[in-house]
Amino acid sequence: MALGVSIRRANPADAAAIAEVHVASWQAHYRGLLSDEAIARRSVAVRREQWQRCVLEPARVTLVAEDDGAVVGFASAICFDVPTDGYRAYLHTLYLAPGMTGRRLGARLLGAMARELLARGITTMALRTLRENRARSFYERLGARLDGAFGFDAGHFDDVAYGFDDVRALVALDEFREAEGDA
């Protein structure tokens, strides 16, 4: 359990901290899965600029997990007005800082994201993950099913697509917040 960690919507002031987590997670988890060059190119400066833009995009939901004031994880989803290959949202990123994995924080971020999407009337969400990523087991454990028909954002890496048919099943994963009764 990551009980001390709270989850909230990101704001532009979080861009630098999100960038730090993004880069650290790539370095810790993608070494060997992607080329060193591909990892090095996505520097903190590049990611900071990306997240300064992304956090402000109205069609996006970006959440941060905060531990004692420090961002230790984040998730970001793009919402589609009309379904894209059958889905109304695309989980674009979900990353935890190295050392924060395995404490149900990823599950909580997914639950909080589900809650945000439902508030926008969205029940379906797809994602892509590297074919060799251990995160596949995480998504499968939480009910995602492989969906080769989802083509959005394809072609950058050797990855696979998954879909959640109904994100209502994920809301309870944000169990700490549920327990608090915080709507």
Ligand SMILES: CC(C)(COP(=O)(O)OP(=O)(O)OC[C@H]1O[C@@H](n2cnc3c(N)ncnc32)[C@H](O)[C@@H]1OP(=O)(O)O)[C@@H](O)C(=O)NCCC(=O)NCCS
């Ligand atoms: C993938 C990631 C977000 C998962 O978050 P996490 O906090 O480590 O996972 P959780 O502790 O919430 O696990 C939830 C469930 O998935 C299972 N799980 C998590 N990682 C797993 C793995 N690699 N293999 C098998 N099961 C796994 C857990 O055992 C748990 O199952 P349970 O409900 O039976 O207890 C996190 O590990 C991470 O940031 N990884 C590196 C970056 C990455 O690959 N991101 C995904 C990009 S697509």
